[in-house]
Amino acid sequence: xxxTGKTKQRGTVRRVQLRLRIGLGIMLTxxxxxxxxxxxxxxxxVGGLAEAAQAKRSRTIELPAQRGAIVDSKxxxxxxxxxxxxxxxxxQQNTSKDTFLRADPxxxxxxxxxxxxxxxxxxxxxxxxxxxxxxxxxxxTSRYRLLAKxxxxxxxxxxxALSVPGVVTKGTSQRVYPNGAVAGGIIGFLKDGTDGIAGIxxxxxxxxxxxxxxxxxxxxxDGLVIPVAPDKITPAKNGKTVKxxxxxxxxxxxxxxxxxxxxxxxxxWGSVVVVEVKTGNIVAMADTNTPDxxxxxxxxxxxxxxxxxxxxxxxxxxxxxxxxxxLLEEGKSKPMEQFSIPGSYTVNGQTFEDSFGHETxxxxxxxxxxxxLNTGTVMVGQxxxxxxxxxxxxxxxxxxxxxxxxxGVAGGILSTPDKWDGRQExxxxxxxxxxxSVLQTVMAYQSIANDGVMLQPRLIDGYIGEDGxxxxxxxxxxRQVVSKSTAKQTRDMLESVVTEGxxxxxxxxxxxxxxxxxxxxxxxxxxxPGFCGYTASIVGMAPMDNPQYxxxxxxxxxxxxxFGIDGADIFRSVMGxxxxxxxxxxxxxxxxxxxxxxxxxxxxxxx
Amino acid sequence: MSSVTPRPAARTVGNTARKLxxxxxxxxxxxxxxxxxxxxxxxxxxxxxxxxxxxxxxAALVGVLLLNIQLSQGQYDMVELKAQQSALTKTNQxxxxxxxxxxxPQNLAAKATAMGMVPSAGQGQxxxxxxxxxxxxxxxxxxxxxxxxxxxxxxxxxxxxxxPSGTGDQPAAPVQKPQTAESKTTAQAxxxxxxxxxxxxxxxxxxxxxxxxxx
Numbered sequence: 095x096x097x098t099g100k101t102k103q104r105g106t107v108r109r110v111q112l113r114l115r116i117g118l119g120i121m122l123t124x125x126x127x128x129x130x131x132x133x134x135x136x137x138x139x140v141g142g143l144a145e146a147a148q149a150k151r152s153r154t155i156e157l158p159a160q161r162g163a164i165v166d167s168k169x170x171x172x173x174x175x176x177x178x179x180x181x182x183x184x185x186q187q188n189t190s191k192d193t194f195l196r197a198d199p200x201x202x203x204x205x206x207x208x209x210x211x212x213x214x215x216x217x218x219x220x221x222x223x224x225x226x227x228x229x230x231x232x233x234x235t236s237r238y239r240l241l242a243k244x245x246x247x248x249x250x251x252x253x254x255a256l257s258v259p260g261v262v263t264k265g266t267s268q269r270v271y272p273n274g275a276v277a278g279g280i281i282g283f284l285k286d287g288t289d290g291i292a293g294i295x296x297x298x299x300x301x302x303x304x305x306x307x308x309x310x311x312x313x314x315x316d317g318l319v320i321p322v323a324p325d326k327i328t329p330a331k332n333g334k335t336v337k338x339x340x341x342x343x344x345x346x347x348x349x350x351x352x353x354x355x356x357x358x359x360x361x362x363w364g365s366v367v368v369v370e371v372k373t374g375n376i377v378a379m380a381d382t383n384t385p386d387x388x389x390x391x392x393x394x395x396x397x398x399x400x401x402x403x404x405x406x407x408x409x410x411x412x413x414x415x416x417x418x419x420x421l422l423e424e425g426k427s428k429p430m431e432q433f434s435i436p437g438s439y440t441v442n443g444q445t446f447e448d449s450f451g452h453e454t455x456x457x458x459x460x461x462x463x464x465x466x467l468n469t470g471t472v473m474v475g476q477x478x479x480x481x482x483x484x485x486x487x488x489x490x491x492x493x494x495x496x497x498x499x500x501x502g503v504a505g506g507i508l509s510t511p512d513k514w515d516g517r518q519e520x521x522x523x524x525x526x527x528x529x530x531s532v533l534q535t536v537m538a539y540q541s542i543a544n545d546g547v548m549l550q551p552r553l554i555d556g557y558i559g560e561d562g563x564x565x566x567x568x569x570x571x572x573r574q575v576v577s578k579s580t581a582k583q584t585r586d587m588l589e590s591v592v593t594e595g596x597x598x599x600x601x602x603x604x605x606x607x608x609x610x611x612x613x614x615x616x617x618x619x620x621x622x623p624g625f626c627g628y629t630a631s632i633v634g635m636a637p638m639d640n641p642q643y644x645x646x647x648x649x650x651x652x653x654x655x656x657f658g659i660d661g662a663d664i665f666r667s668v669m670g671x672x673x674x675x676x677x678x679x680x681x682x683x684x685x686x687x688x689x690x691x692x693x694x695x696x697x698x699x700x701x
Numbered sequence: 702m703s704s705v706t707p708r709p710a711a712r713t714v715g716n717t718a719r720k721l722x723x724x725x726x727x728x729x730x731x732x733x734x735x736x737x738x739x740x741x742x743x744x745x746x747x748x749x750x751x752x753x754x755x756x757x758x759x760a761a762l763v764g765v766l767l768l769n770i771q772l773s774q775g776q777y778d779m780v781e782l783k784a785q786q787s788a789l790t791k792t793n794q795x796x797x798x799x800x801x802x803x804x805x806p807q808n809l810a811a812k813a814t815a816m817g818m819v820p821s822a823g824q825g826q827x828x829x830x831x832x833x834x835x836x837x838x839x840x841x842x843x844x845x846x847x848x849x850x851x852x853x854x855x856x857x858x859x860x861x862x863x864x865p866s867g868t869g870d871q872p873a874a875p876v877q878k879p880q881t882a883e884s885k886t887t888a889q890a891x892x893x894x895x896x897x898x899x900x901x902x903x904x905x906x907x908x909x910x911x912x913x914x915x916x
Binding site for chain 2: 170171176177246247248270271272273274275276319321322342343346347349350353354357384386388389392603604605670674679680681
């Protein structure tokens with residue numbers, strides 16, 4: 095009994111042990127299999143499973159950089175980018191479903207059944223398109239069709255809420271120009287919404303564009319970002335904001351005034367440039383028929399640029415004060431030097447006449463400018479050698495393109511003295527046989543206004559980064575063109591043109607003004623021989639006791655009244671507005687009245 | 702079983718001395734041997750142990766679950782906040798766009814003309830420091846003959862049509878609605894008082910049609 099019990103128990107122990115061993119063996123085997131598999135998968139990645147899984151979870155999206163804005167000197171936005179949506183349909187998907195479900199607009203927890211036609215009708219209503227045409231576009235076997243571009247965000251949201259099968263919206267960036275045609279030519283426009291192909295948008299394209307960033311993260315099958323997985327963000331560097339020196343209100347004013355004038359005179363085009371004397375800042379640069387960058391195709395191709403810098407024209411008499419300044423600087427004449435001037439003056443076989451017929455009369459150098467005498471200018475101007483004439487014009491910046499960040503800046507034509515013919519060597523003295531842009535003329539006058547120091551024109555005031563810090567563009571190198579006293583004497587002569595000379599119309603109440611008109615025959619376009627009309631311009635500065643602004647007005651080929659008188663009208667209103675808006679204090683001191691005739695008066699016995 | 706029989710003979714080989722000396726209590730150790738297998742005592746302990754193990758396991762699972770829920774919820778919140786942010790950005794952009802459009806000089810000028818304003822003709826300047834008046838102030842006059850050129854309002858495609866009545870009138874901008882409503886109410890009122898200027902102080906916008914030179 096005892097024995098059998100003992101053996102029984104022993105047998106049980108053994109069986110238990112055996113069972114345990116087998117169990118342990120199985121577990122170990124399984125562990126080995128699982129562990130081995132683990133090592134294989136994690137350690138060696140046989141079959142690339144881990145990599146594939148990783149790749150399946152990983153997403154890299156581009157974070158687009160926003161294009162920088164363009165603002166004026168007061169921060170008014172002239173160009174910026176906003177979000178718009180393109181509406182796209184998958185016609186195959188749409189055609190395949192006769193009805194679809196939509197969240198009930200009255201109760202979002204309920205769904206309603208909508209027919210395909212009704213869905214498309216709703217969509218057509220939101221897109222303001224014809225239902226039949228939309229249906230045609232939405233039917234077929236293709237997988238992609240663009241239904242609308244540049245849809246506003248709220249409309250895009252409403253479209254998505256319709257749940258029309260196959261319809262998706264895609265965010266895009268649209269460039270808008272809130273001020274439209276105001277400074278439109280200067281700002282320029284984009285091609286395909288990305289690259290600037292005109293104006294500041296073109297020249298500053300790389301700075302405005304910025305650098306796109308990226309984000310790498312892992313996403314689960316439910317479309318949510320896996321929170322604990324690595325999430326690497328390289329932020330996009332948005333484009334910089336370009337701040338211009340322009341004042342958009344003055345720009346508008348100038349544009350309106352010149353447009354009115356050009357319309358009234360039946361002229362081809364016109365431009366107005368306003369520059370700040372002490373800084374070279376371009377405050378306004380107005381052209382007629384300025385394009386609206388929102389729709390640049392609305393105007394002719396030749397109107398889309400900035401004529402104030404791209405069109406080089408013969409300046410006419412506005413060149414005379416530059417010659418006078420050169421004569422004073424060289425010590426070859428004085429403002430009060432008297433000349434006896436015949437109605438017709440012949441030198442080297444070349445005969446020159448004035449814009450009006452006259453007997454021989456007396457005029458001072460100031461009077462020559464005041465009456466804009468070609469004869470007198472040639473008489474006194476020939477005291478400068480041909481090389482000197484060339485060098486002086488060159489020093490005033492003629493023949494050299496000003497450094498303005500706009501495409502196609504003209505430098506004008508100033509040929510070297512050895513290429514001048516018998517007449518040209520004299521005509522350059524009164525601004526014929528030489529060409530320059532309006533901005534070049536303005537900058538030459540700027541040097542006279544600024545005590546002889548010529549500055550570089552500034553159009554871009556600075557760049558504003560994302561941190562809001564503004565990085566000012568430095569002033570370009572300046573140069574002393576004439577001495578301070580020469581500049582002062584030239585200014586006095588310019589003031590006398592208005593106080594004593596022929597252009598009293600340019601006077602602005604409360605301010606002392608100096609100005610000079612110019613009229614030149616305009617050579618025909620497209621190489622046709624001869625002249626087609628005139629170029630009329632007036633350039634001036636104010637207030638003369640401390641010049642702050644230069645304004646030039648140019649009208650190309652007006653139909654009548656060519657001799658600057660009408661230009662004086664616009665000059666006065668633009669300059670008046672500029673002075674008022676900028677709170678320039680009224681002039682102090684006595685206006686300068688230089689004698690235009692000299693001792694003995696107009697017909698007295700002079701030299 | 703047969704192999705068990707020879708064992709007692711071999712007993713003398715092993716722990717001989719004690720076992721021979723006390724042959725009587727031999728039965729007791731034999732009976733004790735199976736006691737080793739009795740599982741009752743550890744079983745009770747293991748119930749507690751297993752229970753606590755399960756509790757820990759459950760707690761861990763619940764913990765992980767809660768953590769996961771928390772993280773997912775965080776993600777959902779983030780998605781929602783991001784959506785909210787972008788919606789606000791869009792609204793903000795839309796509104797500033799509207800303001801900029803209203804601010805465009807063309808629109809301002811057209812609006813001013815529609816309200817019967819004219820550009821000033823000549824200004825005088827008062828210098829407080831020197832107590833002087835310079836320039837000639839001239840009263841602005843309505844001057845129809847020198848009709849100035851109109852620069853077109855910005856043509857922003859798909860953009861709000863806030864073009865004031867001077868240049869054209871398209872609906873859409875919500876701001877214009879109260880205005881037209883007001884103009885209706887004011888249109889009746891000025892029939893009696895011929896000088897509507899005073900009414901400007903009341904905050905009403907005068908009916909544009911009445912003062913436009915074009916009419």
